[in-house]
Amino acid sequence: MKIRSPRYAREIPQRYRCEAVKAETGEIFFPPRVVYPKGVKVAPHTLAQTGKVLSYTILNVAPMEYSDLTPYALGVIELDDGARITAQIVDIDTAEIKTGMPVKIEFRKLRTEGDEGLLCYGYKVVPMR
Amino acid sequence: MRDVAIVGVGIHKWGELWNMSLRDMFALAGSRAIEDAGIDHIDSMYIGCMSSGLFTAQEHLASLLADYLGVLPAPAARVESACASGGLAFRMGWMEVASGLSDIVLVGGVEKMTDVNGDEATFALSTAADTEYEGYQGATFPALYALMARAHIDKYGTTLEQMSQVAVKSHSNGALNPDAQYPFPVTLEQVMKSTLVAEPLRLLHCSPITDGAAAVILVPADIAKAKFKKRPLVVVTGAGHATDTIALHSRKDLTWMNSTEIAAKKAYQMANIGPKDIDFAEVHDCFSIAEIIVTESLGFFEAGQGGPAAEKGITARDGAKPINTSGGLKSKGHPVGATGVAQIIEVVRQLWGEAGTRQLNNVRRGLTQNMGGTGGSALVHILEKRG
Numbered sequence: 053m054k055i056r057s058p059r060y061a062r063e064i065p066q067r068y069r070c071e072a073v074k075a076e077t078g079e080i081f082f083p084p085r086v087v088y089p090k091g092v093k094v095a096p097h098t099l100a101q102t103g104k105v106l107s108y109t110i111l112n113v114a115p116m117e118y119s120d121l122t123p124y125a126l127g128v129i130e131l132d133d134g135a136r137i138t139a140q141i142v143d144i145d146t147a148e149i150k151t152g153m154p155v156k157i158e159f160r161k162l163r164t165e166g167d168e169g170l171l172c173y174g175y176k177v178v179p180m181r
Numbered sequence: 182m183r184d185v186a187i188v189g190v191g192i193h194k195w196g197e198l199w200n201m202s203l204r205d206m207f208a209l210a211g212s213r214a215i216e217d218a219g220i221d222h223i224d225s226m227y228i229g230c231m232s233s234g235l236f237t238a239q240e241h242l243a244s245l246l247a248d249y250l251g252v253l254p255a256p257a258a259r260v261e262s263a264c265a266s267g268g269l270a271f272r273m274g275w276m277e278v279a280s281g282l283s284d285i286v287l288v289g290g291v292e293k294m295t296d297v298n299g300d301e302a303t304f305a306l307s308t309a310a311d312t313e314y315e316g317y318q319g320a321t322f323p324a325l326y327a328l329m330a331r332a333h334i335d336k337y338g339t340t341l342e343q344m345s346q347v348a349v350k351s352h353s354n355g356a357l358n359p360d361a362q363y364p365f366p367v368t369l370e371q372v373m374k375s376t377l378v379a380e381p382l383r384l385l386h387c388s389p390i391t392d393g394a395a396a397v398i399l400v401p402a403d404i405a406k407a408k409f410k411k412r413p414l415v416v417v418t419g420a421g422h423a424t425d426t427i428a429l430h431s432r433k434d435l436t437w438m439n440s441t442e443i444a445a446k447k448a449y450q451m452a453n454i455g456p457k458d459i460d461f462a463e464v465h466d467c468f469s470i471a472e473i474i475v476t477e478s479l480g481f482f483e484a485g486q487g488g489p490a491a492e493k494g495i496t497a498r499d500g501a502k503p504i505n506t507s508g509g510l511k512s513k514g515h516p517v518g519a520t521g522v523a524q525i526i527e528v529v530r531q532l533w534g535e536a537g538t539r540q541l542n543n544v545r546r547g548l549t550q551n552m553g554g555t556g557g558s559a560l561v562h563i564l565e566k567r568g
Contacts, residue, residue, distance in 0.1 A: 063313055083314070107335070107435055109327035110380040111319070115304040118319040126324050128430045136430040138318045151335055162317065174317065 067174035070099035103131035186405035189218025189398035203293035214396035224283035229270030229290035230518035235305035263309035267521025268551030268560030289396035292516035343488030355508020362514030391514030419563030421447030440559035456480035463524035521551035
């Protein structure tokens with residue numbers, strides 16, 4: 053599949069710097085949106101960098117760009133500010149992963165895309181020790 | 182609004198059909214539905230298809246399929262809502278007949294999935310999730326449903342045996358369906374020892390990659406009563422449609438299908454009935470855990486009781502609430518755009534008394550539930566036998 057760099061570049065603030073927005077009610081929108089529910093005022097917010105594993109799985113079959121990584125762990129992570137993300141859980145023996153486990157976000161390479169071999173970065177989570 | 186009846190169905194043997202193209206399969210199912218209804222024309226046509234572009238590099242199905250079905254210049258539209266595309270096409274056709282705009286509408290669904298290899302098919306399907314925030318992180322559909330399964334296990338104590346029993350039950354039904362891709366039984370042990378795909382989901386908890394098409398013919402109930410007398414009248418009495426967040430992680434509860442619950446409530450309200458009044462159902466068991474969550478979200482069982490219900494045989498063919506007598510997506514196959522239409526066909530055949538060796542006794546009211554992605558969209562229809 054061919055990915056063009058503008059599409060990648062648009063997501064850099066979220067993927068590299070975890071840029072989100074937070075409503076006065078405390079609700080976090082990640083990624084930020086163009087429109088919000090009526091009456092909701094939002095301010096810039098950086099996602100909490102620590103959280104816990106809400107649920108996880110270990111993939112033995114992956115899409116093309118991730119085939120080399122199998123088996124790898126993927127989780128729904130609830131961050132300490134209440135926001136939730138989907139992220140790979142790395143730097144741990146997959147047999148040791150448990151729900152509720154504390155993790156933190158790290159900046160990592162995710163994959164290479166397209167014929168040009170665009171290097172793609174973003175967040176993964178690692179266990180807190 | 183007019184009452185709408187189903188007066189013809191067309192399907193074919195599903196599977197890995199190397200010798201059949203997308204247009205061949207659609208024309209086969211569509212022409213069988215037209216012949217089954219005994220009609221000489223259609224007023225318009227809706228086609229459910231998720232991703233003919235990624236699977237076969239072909240878009241513009243309205244023109245292609247109207248041409249190859251031989252119904253030019255009938256108006257046609259292809260609709261997409263991921264794995265719920267077929268259910269959505271049915272809703273569009275129902276709306277067009279109910280509104281009075283057309284009297285004879287063909288609703289079809291089709292997906293040609295084996296012209297690409299397994300990795301590419303996995304990728305194409307993953308576009309039904311949030312491409313930028315789930316797919317980018319390495320998520321696949323088995324993985325997303327595995328995340329739901331783990332959460333359901335943690336919250337309710339659902340067991341792998343219960344999930345596996347769903348697949349055993351589906352295959353026992355599919356073994357009696359000559360159109361099924363995998364028409365054979367499997368044992369609990371075979372399911373529980375099959376290859377791990379995305380822990381805790383194993384291969385036999387997952388619906389397969391399938392080539393297939395299905396089609397039905399809709400007419401107003403008044404016309405059906407007057408001109409289509411050879412079979413019992415089967416009418417759409419309830420229809421519901423709802424959406425939810427595309428990303429699984431954005432849901433408050435990973436163990437519940439909000440879009441299915443809301444679509445079902447709308448359909449029950451329209452039909453003026455409740456979940457207890459449904460005799461049997463075809464639901465979207467893309468993964469065994471999905472059938473468990475969906476039967477709870479439809480109100481058939483309390484939250485957390487979908488697993489025990491499967492284990493006790495309540496959802497079996499001879500149980501109190503038979504689910505997926507066709508074999509479901511698991512055994513019958515899951516050509517994503519065709520699935521929602523094939524669910525309608527199974528319910529209609531059961532109500533007509535034409536379901537062969539898997540025929541249920543004394544059924545009057547059936548439900549279909551078809552959903553897209555991890556439940557980002559859902560369609561529910563209730564069909565009733567009249568007279």
